[in-house]
Amino acid sequence: MVEKMGKLAVNTGYYGMEIKEYPVPEAREDGLVIKIETFCICGSDQHFVKLKEEHPVGVEGHEFMGRIISMGSRANETLKVYGGDLKVGDRIVVYPHITCGKCDTCRTYGDGVCGVCENDFIYGGVFEQNREMLNHNADVWPHFKGGFSEYCYIFPGTYVWKVPEDMPGEIAALLDPCAVAMRAVEQTMTNIGGLAEGLSTSSRCLVIGAGAISIMTAMILRQMGAQQIIITDFVDKKLENAKEIANVDVALNVSKMTSDERVAKILELTEGGANIVINGANHPSSCVEGLRMVRKLGTYVEIGNAMDFGAGIVSEINIPAVVFEKNAHITSVVANTPSCFDRAFKFLKRYKELPFEKLITHRFTSLEEIIPVMKKMADSDFIKAACTFEE
Numbered sequence: 001m002v003e004k005m006g007k008l009a010v011n012t013g014y015y016g017m018e019i020k021e022y023p024v025p026e027a028r029e030d031g032l033v034i035k036i037e038t039f040c041i042c043g044s045d046q047h048f049v050k051l052k053e054e055h056p057v058g059v060e061g062h063e064f065m066g067r068i069i070s071m072g073s074r075a076n077e078t079l080k081v082y083g084g085d086l087k088v089g090d091r092i093v094v095y096p097h098i099t100c101g102k103c104d105t106c107r108t109y110g111d112g113v114c115g116v117c118e119n120d121f122i123y124g125g126v127f128e129q130n131r132e133m134l135n136h137n138a139d140v141w142p143h144f145k146g147g148f149s150e151y152c153y154i155f156p157g158t159y160v161w162k163v164p165e166d167m168p169g170e171i172a173a174l175l176d177p178c179a180v181a182m183r184a185v186e187q188t189m190t191n192i193g194g195l196a197e198g199l200s201t202s203s204r205c206l207v208i209g210a211g212a213i214s215i216m217t218a219m220i221l222r223q224m225g226a227q228q229i230i231i232t233d234f235v236d237k238k239l240e241n242a243k244e245i246a247n248v249d250v251a252l253n254v255s256k257m258t259s260d261e262r263v264a265k266i267l268e269l270t271e272g273g274a275n276i277v278i279n280g281a282n283h284p285s286s287c288v289e290g291l292r293m294v295r296k297l298g299t300y301v302e303i304g305n306a307m308d309f310g311a312g313i314v315s316e317i318n319i320p321a322v323v324f325e326k327n328a329h330i331t332s333v334v335a336n337t338p339s340c341f342d343r344a345f346k347f348l349k350r351y352k353e354l355p356f357e358k359l360i361t362h363r364f365t366s367l368e369e370i371i372p373v374m375k376k377m378a379d380s381d382f383i384k385a386a387c388t389f390e391e
């Protein structure tokens with residue numbers, strides 16, 4: 001019998017991607033295999049491809065969804081499925097992390113909390129992982145361990161959501177970035193120290209940067225009833241998108257302003273500072289500015305600057321003094337939970353009333369197009385790219 005082969009894309013260092021073929025695995029009794037329908041490209045995927053050195057990667061891509069083609073007899077017990085048992089033919093989307101459940105942080109914060117587990121496996125991750133099978137080496141069975149691929153093996157312990165038949169695959173594949181946006185907003189609902197008030201109908205909110213996650217953050221803030229939402233960027237086209245998709249109050253191009261002018265403008269627009277600042281921009285200076293723009297006892301959430309590319313903070317500002325003065329709740333989104341993903345998925349399921357499809361600006365149909373599309377990610381009309389394989 002001839003083995004059925006499938007393709008995946010392996011990162012080979014600085015804007016190199018090799019398409020490789022491997023036999024499509026059969027599901028073991030505790031896992032399942034999907035035929036990928038759609039995957040999206042994340043900013044972090046592009047960062048990994050830009051790195052000059054070669055990484056020991058199998059396949060990148062953690063934003064994907066697909067249809068079950070083979071399934072083990074015990075998979076409904078070993079997978080953590082929201083919305084009832086699975087069967088072959090179902091469309092699913094996954095939580096891209098599998099935590100170990102055994103390390104001290106898993107014990108402390110609960111199984112499934114990503115960003116803290118010492119042995120976290122990420123579908124489509126790039127750094128070497130030593131857990132048996134759960135590694136990123138495409139040569140090691142089951143080969144298909146990420147989203148830039150025609151298939152993906154879904155391991156036991158994975159959290160899974162069923163995707164309704166009429167829900168566009170590219171919207172379901174937005175689960176991971178939408179969950180980052182959801183986590184950012186939910187971080188503003190806490191009440192650290194008992195003084196700072198969380199998100200409310202009176203909140204004046206600033207979202208810095210107008211990328212896909214920032215726009216979804218603004219969409220959620222709007223739906224949660226925030227009084228004022230301001231979004232800033234350097235590119236008019238992105239600001240137009242944000243206004244159209246998220247219905248923000250102010251979309252402000254701050255490219256021609258000095259740092260002090262930007263801070264003064266936000267303090268003026270918010271009448272004293274934003275209660276909530278969520279930074280989705282990827283330069284350290286945006287964080288320094290954001291901290292100056294937050295109101296006393298407000299909340300500052302860092303989404304951008306997820307990776308340190310050595311840009312360094314160039315600042316004349318005494319940051320510790322700013323932090324002291326604000327008494328703000330300063331936090332980030334590096335840790336997230338399956339339950340937050342569940343809320344994000346329920347939010348995406350409102351795709352008939354909310355224009356998520358407008359977030360997808362670049363659509364393509366093959367693995368070979370990943371690199372050419374990645375090279376467009378800095379274009380002014382780019383928000384999000386999705387690959388949907390033709391049937």
Ligand SMILES: [Zn+2]
Binds near residue numbers: 042044062176177
């Ligand atoms: Zn992502």
Ligand SMILES: [Zn+2]
Binds near residue numbers: 102106116118
């Ligand atoms: Zn752990």
